[in-house]
Amino acid sequence: MEELGLLFRLILAFLFLSTFVSKISGMGTHLSIVRAYQIIPYSWSKGFTYLDLGLQATVAVSLLIGFFTTLGLSLAILLLGLYTLAISINLARGRKKISCGCGGMAGNHFLSWKLVLRNLVFISLAVCVGQWSGGWASVDHYLVSGSFEITNGVMAIFFSSVSISLLMAISGEISTFKHILRKRQG
Numbered sequence: 172m173e174e175l176g177l178l179f180r181l182i183l184a185f186l187f188l189s190t191f192v193s194k195i196s197g198m199g200t201h202l203s204i205v206r207a208y209q210i211i212p213y214s215w216s217k218g219f220t221y222l223d224l225g226l227q228a229t230v231a232v233s234l235l236i237g238f239f240t241t242l243g244l245s246l247a248i249l250l251l252g253l254y255t256l257a258i259s260i261n262l263a264r265g266r267k268k269i270s271c272g273c274g275g276m277a278g279n280h281f282l283s284w285k286l287v288l289r290n291l292v293f294i295s296l297a298v299c300v301g302q303w304s305g306g307w308a309s310v311d312h313y314l315v316s317g318s319f320e321i322t323n324g325v326m327a328i329f330f331s332s333v334s335i336s337l338l339m340a341i342s343g344e345i346s347t348f349k350h351i352l353r354k355r356q357g
Contacts, residue, residue, distance in 0.1 A: 173303060175299065175303055176299065176300050176302070176303030178331060178335075179296045179297075179299055179300045179303070180234050180237070180240070180300045181234070181235070181333075181336075182296065182335055182336055182339075183230075183234050183247055183293065183296055183297060183300065184230075184231055184233075184234035184235035185231075185235075185276065185333070185336035186275065186276055186277060186293065186336070186339075187227050187228075187230040187231040187234065187247065188231035188235065188275070189274070189275025189276040189277070189336070190227060190273055190274045190275035190276070190277055191224060191227040191228050191231055191275070192275060193274030193275040194223075194224060194227070194272075194274050194275075195224060197274070198220075201220060201224075201272060201274070202216060202217060202220050204269070204270050204271075204272035205219060205220050205223075205272065207269045207270070208257050208260075208261055208269065208272075209261075209266075210257055210260060210261075223250070226246050226249075226250055227250065229242075229243065229246060230243050230246045230247045230250065233246075234247070234300075240300075241301065244297050244298075244300055244301050247293075247297045248294055248297050248298070251290050251293050251294045251297070252290075252294065254271075254273075254290055255287050255290040255291065255294075258271065258282050258286050258287055258290070259287055261282050262282055262283070262284065262287070266282065267281055267282050267283065268281055268282075269281065269282050271286050273286075276336055276339045277289075277339070
């Protein structure tokens with residue numbers, strides 16, 4: 172199970188890293204999306220956006236190198252839970268024509284219950300990482316034990332997680348492209 176824990180940890184790390192990079196590179200757009208959700212007061216939206224980005228970066232770095240992993244996983248679950256709640260509130264209001272604001276390998280989609288389900292899967296992955304993750308390729312493990320193991324198995328898992336993450340990103344881009352084509356066709 173340690174292997175799955177590392178694989179899931181790296182997939183979550185790449186997910187948060189890619190969404191962070193996507194949001195920071197389109198900061199104005201991301202701020203507009205946060206405001207479009209109409210959940211937090213307009214005057215708080217800029218501060219919330221910066222806090223969100225800071226927490227995403229913390230999760231990405233924590234999970235990528237395995238440093239303060241429990242904190243990273245807790246923040247990942249908190250953020251994914253908040254995103255899921257925000258999406259659910261807007262869906263309950265009948266507001267579906269809002270970009271989810273995910274970006275990165277998660278893609279950008281209009282709000283739907285599929286996004287809620289997807290986020291619940293990611294939350295489940297984070298919980299599994301907390302249960303299954305051992306010390307492989309982890310700074311936390313190194314600090315406790317003094318040994319940092321990078322074996323062929325760890326490298327295979329790393330490259331597998333990169334491959335899975337790239338496939339998720341490509342899938343998201345294809346979905347976005349299809350949406351644009353449908354929109355142009357009327």
